[in-house]
Amino acid sequence: MEAKIAFYGGAYGVTGSSFLLSIRDTKILIDCGLFQGLEFENNYLPYPCKLQDVDYLVLTHAHIDHIGRLPCLVKEGFRGKVIATKPTFQIAKIMLLDSAKVMREHYKTLYKKSLRKGLEPPLPPLYDELDVVECFRYFQIELPYSTPLVLKGEIKITLRDAGHILGSAYIEIEDLKNSKKFLFSGDLGNKNKPIVRDFDLPPQDSNFVFIETTYGDRNHRSFEESKLEFLQCIRKTFEKGGNLLIPTFALERAQEILYILREFHEQQLLPPCFVFLDSPLAIKATKIYKDNPSFYDEETLELFQRIDPFHLPNLYLTEDKEDSKAINLIKSSAIIIAGNGTLTGGRILHHLKNNIWREECSLVFVGYQPKGTLGRKIVDGAERIQLFGEEVPVKAQIYTINGFSSHAGQRELLEWLSPIKDPERIFLIHGEPEKMKIFKDILSTRFCPEKIYLPHLLEEIPLY
Numbered sequence: 001m002e003a004k005i006a007f008y009g010g011a012y013g014v015t016g017s018s019f020l021l022s023i024r025d026t027k028i029l030i031d032c033g034l035f036q037g038l039e040f041e042n043n044y045l046p047y048p049c050k051l052q053d054v055d056y057l058v059l060t061h062a063h064i065d066h067i068g069r070l071p072c073l074v075k076e077g078f079r080g081k082v083i084a085t086k087p088t089f090q091i092a093k094i095m096l097l098d099s100a101k102v103m104r105e106h107y108k109t110l111y112k113k114s115l116r117k118g119l120e121p122p123l124p125p126l127y128d129e130l131d132v133v134e135c136f137r138y139f140q141i142e143l144p145y146s147t148p149l150v151l152k153g154e155i156k157i158t159l160r161d162a163g164h165i166l167g168s169a170y171i172e173i174e175d176l177k178n179s180k181k182f183l184f185s186g187d188l189g190n191k192n193k194p195i196v197r198d199f200d201l202p203p204q205d206s207n208f209v210f211i212e213t214t215y216g217d218r219n220h221r222s223f224e225e226s227k228l229e230f231l232q233c234i235r236k237t238f239e240k241g242g243n244l245l246i247p248t249f250a251l252e253r254a255q256e257i258l259y260i261l262r263e264f265h266e267q268q269l270l271p272p273c274f275v276f277l278d279s280p281l282a283i284k285a286t287k288i289y290k291d292n293p294s295f296y297d298e299e300t301l302e303l304f305q306r307i308d309p310f311h312l313p314n315l316y317l318t319e320d321k322e323d324s325k326a327i328n329l330i331k332s333s334a335i336i337i338a339g340n341g342t343l344t345g346g347r348i349l350h351h352l353k354n355n356i357w358r359e360e361c362s363l364v365f366v367g368y369q370p371k372g373t374l375g376r377k378i379v380d381g382a383e384r385i386q387l388f389g390e391e392v393p394v395k396a397q398i399y400t401i402n403g404f405s406s407h408a409g410q411r412e413l414l415e416w417l418s419p420i421k422d423p424e425r426i427f428l429i430h431g432e433p434e435k436m437k438i439f440k441d442i443l444s445t446r447f448c449p450e451k452i453y454l455p456h457l458l459e460e461i462p463l464y
């Protein structure tokens, strides 16, 4: 046997993406994501392979569900080279440092609670900031898009634009000895969005395809429709005299929201308001965005040469805690963008406490809410939630705008697959099983159903 694949995360589930491709004696790990939500405890299991033997780790992009276990890997013995685009490395650094901080704070809270209630102490954080800094030394091969890199003279790796977040890539790996091509989608982007380019299309002769299926079951509304919906949310909320909260991840969505609000402002559509970017991480990420204009789409690049695409008057970047607390004094006409995106922690929880019980306020979800998160509970219609040990009624208007998603919908996933002629196997990954099954049925009209496979966690499959 010359090649096999093992699924260490993102298999029959959404989080923890990680796949080990072995081609003869070369071992290439694709992503090493953190398990999140209900799957979090999986992070404490030892990595299922001998990490000392892994030669390369290729990162598709810097979301934590694709990079978050990297410090664990290094602690467990990984000494290989990490390959990624320049923005992925830059963003990965701030994301991992933030992840260490979030875990430490979360641990402190749980620990105090366990003492108070006489419970078992919580599991310790997976890593600290020192472990994170240690793993940066393995960030060794910065690879631009569409620039082939040959490993050991027999394996070619090329990163292509996945159109998901700044620097995101899908990965083509070619076994030159056997002329076999592997394709790992990473997370594919939605189309016609601002800032990043649309995804590239893969080669038609790909043999083994690993495709994400986060939204394999549905199509998103168009971006333009979603913008209108967003504008209406803002207007309605301000007419009622409330604030509008946007829980968002620090990456891409936060920058997109700023970009859209600036557009609204320039088109004189935005009512008078304050906009707060209340997330130190999003503020840092926005700086990285400004540092990498060569990764923008044409329109954003053209704008960038004249203005700052992520700035508008009355935008306040509240890095300090005190500034963040001062937002509590504002009872109406504020747009508060804060992390984290699924309400499992971060400053957004304080804003929820101050606003979610007020029916004149709104909570606007612009991203995917995994099972087991507070965000999902609210989206599913919870009437009361627990915040800082207190029960709080949910009275604010809840909106979900899915057209801002940085994930491809079903239509885009199919479009990305469209050039591929006759693959040997298609593996559906990074999705909830029920959604994968819907996507499988649709794919079965184009490809032989026996070739489409839903791998399970820890499954290992020989390829040739």
Ligand SMILES: [Zn+2]
Pocket (backbone or CB within 6 Å): 061, 063, 164, 187
């Ligand atoms: Zn992602």
